[in-house]
Amino acid sequence: MSRFDLSYSLSAHRLMRGAAGLLLGLALLVLQGCATVASPDPRDPLESFNRGVFSFNDGLDRVVLKPTARAYQATLPSWARKGVGNFFNNLEDVWSALNNGLQLRGQEMGDSIGRVMVNSTIGLGGLIDVASDLGIDRHPANFGLTLGRWGVRPGPYLVLPLLGPATLREVAALPVDQQGSLVTHMPDEATRTGLTVLNVVDTRATYLRAGDVVDGAALDRYSFTRDAYLQRQRNDDYDGDPPPEEGTEP
Numbered sequence: 587m588s589r590f591d592l593s594y595s596l597s598a599h600r601l602m603r604g605a606a607g608l609l610l611g612l613a614l615l616v617l618q619g620c621a622t623v624a625s626p627d628p629r630d631p632l633e634s635f636n637r638g639v640f641s642f643n644d645g646l647d648r649v650v651l652k653p654t655a656r657a658y659q660a661t662l663p664s665w666a667r668k669g670v671g672n673f674f675n676n677l678e679d680v681w682s683a684l685n686n687g688l689q690l691r692g693q694e695m696g697d698s699i700g701r702v703m704v705n706s707t708i709g710l711g712g713l714i715d716v717a718s719d720l721g722i723d724r725h726p727a728n729f730g731l732t733l734g735r736w737g738v739r740p741g742p743y744l745v746l747p748l749l750g751p752a753t754l755r756e757v758a759a760l761p762v763d764q765q766g767s768l769v770t771h772m773p774d775e776a777t778r779t780g781l782t783v784l785n786v787v788d789t790r791a792t793y794l795r796a797g798d799v800v801d802g803a804a805l806d807r808y809s810f811t812r813d814a815y816l817q818r819q820r821n822d823d824y825d826g827d828p829p830p831e832e833g834t835e836p
Contacts, residue, residue: 629743629816636745640808643750647790652797655790669713670788676705676712678726681766685727689735694725729766730759734823743812751815 626633659667683698701717701724709716718724733755734740741754752760764770769785772778800810820828 627743627812630812631742632744636743636812637808639745639747640811642747643745644807646748651786651790652794654787655794658787659791659794667788667791670784671792672705672709672715673712674785674788675715675724676702676709677768679705679724680768681763682725682727684766685729685732686725688732689727691725691727694727697722698725698727728759729762730756731822733759734819735825740816740819740823743816751811753816753819 630636662670679698679701683695683702686695686698700722704717704720704722705712705715708714730753738755740756744752744754744757746752746757769778769781772781800807820831
């Protein structure tokens, strides 16, 4: 056996051990989640684990993200922050156009393409949302939503470190959505990192007031966030007209 073959075999062995360890870890988390919650929500079988991740994300938000977003909001005038949001919306509209096409939603795909063409030119690279002023609506769509409209069920609720609420379907769609992001394909690493951080901070700043409302209104912020996320996802899956859920009156 050559040194290359030996090195390849060792690498493959390490990879298999790592994958086995990951699967074992996930299995233990599943068992832990099922064992430590007295009356688990059927949509959230990993509630114990999810609450731990939620607490971690919440602590990171309070220490890092929220203060950064407040400083960003205090430093940049509203018109500048609006331009930043418009810029990222324009990038997202490219991926939305493709996903609306995959869902066979011709009007929504046409609107998304039209928005990109108008805002990328007249709107100075997306900084100005001229398309909305012309009455061309946004129709955000990602691959997770595409799977939902193809009939793929959401699966169990999950809370991801740093990324927050999701379902198993959205987790499966993440690699595809990542490849669909134009920021991911920018050749300069510093530019990719800078735009990613700016997008996170700008998004967090947009929801500062909503977060304060949740803090003041919800007795259990975890349950409130979970229920709101799943309700919105269900609404999106059925294009705003979901059927009655099982066990509820029509």
